[in-house]
Amino acid sequence: MELRQLTALVTVAEVGSVTRAAQLLHVVQPAVTRQIRSLEEELGVVLFERTHRGMVPTAAAEVLIARARRALHELDRARAELRPDPAQAAGIVSVGLLESTTDLLVPPLSAQVARRFPGVELRLLTGYSGHLQEWLDDGTVDLSLLYDLSDTPSMAVTHLLREQLWAVGPPGAGLDPGSPVGWAEVLAHPLVLPVAGHGLRVLIDRARSAVPREPDVAVQTNSLGLQKQLVVAGHGWTVLPAAGVAADIAAGRLGGAPLDPPVERTVVLGLQRAGRVPDAVRAVADLLVEVTAGLVDAGAWPTARP
Structure with missing residues (x-):
């Protein structure tokens, strides 16, 4: 199983078309078709069905796509962290946000990250606390806002506000x-x-x-x-x-x-305990705590207290 095969799989699944995937990957269409077919032969399953709506992933493909996305994300992060200046935080950081907090938090957080950590690419996902906790557990997000939770064996929690x-x-x-x-x-x-x-x-x-x-x-x-x-x-x-x-x-x-x-x-910030926390993730986590505290102190977060 090769990296280019996984890239082709995820791209076709996202755009629903081999032709469009080939354009995005800057390769010819037969190359993408070969990569998908070789994956199917290796795994012994059909990965896509051709329909009037385009290329639709099968149930087997959905299982592989979820893991392929995670693998590609980790490789992107590794490339970003192998940088000439180890003191400068850089890389991709996925942040889970409670939907009720986005209007308040996203503008100042994204602005501060861009100003202080230009090498960091933010990926913001919203959901309710149950989904966010699942995403944190399975590595879909690196850190997440949650509520009414305490430390667990797999997650470290910082209490932010009530x-x-x-x-x-x-x-x-x-x-x-x-x-x-x-x-x-x-x-x-x-x-x-x-x-x-x-x-x-x-x-x-x-x-x-x-x-x-x-x-x-x-x-x-x-x-x-x-x-x-x-x-x-x-x-x-x-x-x-x-x-x-x-x-x-x-x-x-x-x-x-x-x-x-x-x-x-109680709104809290959750971080995974397992493994080393990348510098970029730690930097964004610290900045999120700082931005939240600033909003509370300024009275910009209605009814909130530390």
Whole structure:
């Protein structure tokens, strides 16, 4: 199994076309076809099906593609780290971000990385905490924001901040950031909630359990963006971290208010314990802690405290 074969496999899977893959790899189309065919012969499986939608990976191919991407990523990182100046952090760093934090964190973090570590290429992936933890465990991301977690044998955790969850409704719902709202009022409305098992949903269910009333769940989704869209469209209220809705409330797209009693989550930074942490990963992790602390100190992260 050769590097060029894996590169061809991943490229065809991403673009869905041998012709387009050959253009991107700057080789002739028959060369890509030969590389895919030789892989199939070596492994004894079919890797792609030709359909009207293009080249579609088979189930066997999906298994190989996931591992090939990881291998190619590690080789890219090794090339970047074999640099003339060992004191200058460089390489590819994949960062997992909670979706509710992206508006706040991405602009200052990316700007600071570009200014202080120009040799570092950032790759930003968003998801909810459960997926992010899986990605950290399997090496898809090098470091990740998570919440309500402590150190584990495989992961070192740095606690960053605590932030409040808010009740969120459409603009005319009468919600006021200066007037906390109780769960009885929240549960009187249809709700748009994260899917069962989502870490935020677990926190919501635990907090509202003191009120003897089952929620009227109108829609469940694993997307913060969809939660907000559905609330704007009038499908119900929701509960989200204040940081994820502050801009929408300020712009009048949504209404929001703190919950009473307060419901908080702890945002942490997770790093794998296994193996040596590359200089570039350590540099970005330290910078992420610094940027987050700066946002909290400046009052730019709504409701957050260290």
